[in-house]
Amino acid sequence: MSEKDTGTVREELIKYYDGTERVATIIDEEVAFPDGKLIVSRTDLKGFITHVNQAFVDMSAYSREELVGANHNILRHPDMPAVAFKGLWDTIESGEKWQGYVKNLRKDGRYYWVKATVIPNVRDGRLVGYTSVRRKPSRSKITESEQLYSTLM
Amino acid sequence: MPFNFTVSPDFAPDHMSGWFYFNTWLQRNLETEIHLELFDSFDEQREAIRAGKIDLIYANPYDASMLVREHGFKAVVRPAGKRDEAVVVVPASSSAEAVEDLSAGVRLATTADPDVHTIGMIMLEPADLDRHNITQREYDTYILVAKALLRGDADVGFFLKQGFDELSDLIKKQMKVLVSSQISVVHHSLLIGPKMQDYADPLSRLLVNMHTEPKGAGVLESMGIKRWESMSVEQTEFMIDLIDTLVI
Structure with a gap:
């Protein structure tokens, strides 16, 4: 848990890139990334989840059934600037690997930080989807990212 | 010309004789000549791969990625329940x-x-x-x-x-x-090279049933492997994609 956490609860409207929106409960309380684990998911070309591993289920607090078929932006935390995700999509749609630090929103409103790597999945020369693998970030990288993202909001 | 078989140099020394028994069992059951060569280092082994000298390999996941994407190898089987952590x-x-x-x-x-x-x-x-x-x-x-x-x-x-x-x-x-680590999806696999592709199907059938016949079961035990599981192209691609994300 971050020392800066206040535990405050707020309701916030989250607007997605595709024009949809939802009101989410946001709790200022971090859930620590589990040591030694990787969170793995795969999506189709539009970002709809096709596969999750157990670590993803555990950390997101959603069930596997809720996750598969949902858009990956179900994890989007309102503290993440839209420009960060634009950079991600621009990178992977051009066939390149993207790596960065992301604050994710859990179903219960709490959050967790990850170091994410997303790669395009190419089969027989054709782009068919994306694989995202998240690992434990260092506290100093989280602090740097918090400062950077707050300037991009 | 016999086919050339090698094993990732990270195998447990106790199982070295097991790989020789496996090669003998394989030659008998596939009815073809296979030469097993064990290398002392990853570098020596990679040199042999680059020189096109390897037709069959029990590879660690990082080398599997290179073998499939750059040298046209295909994964045939993986050891059941064994994960690289x-x-x-x-x-x-x-x-x-x-x-x-x-x-x-x-x-x-x-x-x-x-x-x-x-x-x-x-x-x-x-x-x-x-x-x-x-x-x-x-x-x-x-x-x-x-x-x-x-x-x-x-x-x-x-x-x-x-x-x-x-x-x-x-x-x-x-x-x-x-x-x-608790990654679960990264593991060694047995891969077949371009020159040996005609043997892919018979080899897969043979190996997934290896544990059901007494001689095969004994050989598997000497290699520290319970049984082989077949690996689909998509399972291989998924593991390679995952390996590609594990950059430092």
């Missing part, structure tokens, strides 16, 4: 209780095993450690990594989890595990 270990006397307690300047004992080293380095990231702020020395075996830790020549060591578990209790008691 790494552990980060310190001497029992170390004041570190978690990876985050390690600081810049630590001396790392590691091996040339690419998956264990990479997974180990990823597990050091939460402490802001990378190759630029640690000193590292590569050892030939996990026994030597353990010795370096016990002698005080290293502060932290990387082991294949299975390699660590197989150390004697006496040695293990003098060390403590800071973190153990």
Whole structure:
């Protein structure tokens, strides 16, 4: 848990890139990334989840059934600037690997930080989807990212 | 000309004879000549791969990625229940209780095993450690990594989890595990090269049933493998995609 956490609860409207929106409960309380684990998911070309591993289920607090078929932006935390995700999509749609630090929103409103790597999945020369693998970030990288993202909001 | 078969140099020394029994069993059942060559190092083995000298290989996941994407190999089977996991270990006397307690300047004992080293380095990231702020020395075996830790020549060591578990209790008691990976989807696999592709289907059928016949079961036991599981193209691609994300 971050020392800066206040535990405050707020309701916030989250607007997605595709024009949809939802009101989410946001709790200022971090859930620590589990040591030694990787969170793995795969999506189709539009970002709809096709596969999750157990670590993803555990950390997101959603069930596997809720996750598969949902858009990956179900994890989007309102503290993440839209420009960060634009950079991600621009990178992977051009066939390149993207790596960065992301604050994710859990179903219960709490959050967790990850170091994410997303790669395009190419089969027989054709782009068919994306694989995202998240690992434990260092506290100093989280602090740097918090400062950077707050300037991009 | 016989086909050439090799095994990733990170196999457990106790199972070396098992791979020779396996090769004999394979030749008899596939009715073709296969020569088994074991290399002392990953570099020597990769040189043979690049020179097109290898037709069949039991490869670690990092090499599997290179073999499939760059050399046209196809995964046939993987050992059931065996996953490649790494552990980060310190001497029992170390004041570190978690990876985050390690600081810049630590001396790392590691091996040339690419998956264990990479997974180990990823597990050091939460402490802001990378190759630029640690000193590292590569050892030939996990026994030597353990010795370096016990002698005080290293502060932290990387082991294949299975390699660590197989150390004697006496040695293990003098060390403590800071973190153990739980990745589950990274594993060794048996891959077949372009020149041997005609054997892919018969080889797969033969191996997935190997544990059901007495001689085959005995050979598997000597290799420390319970049974083989077939691997689809998509399972192979998924593992390679995942390996591609594990960059340090």
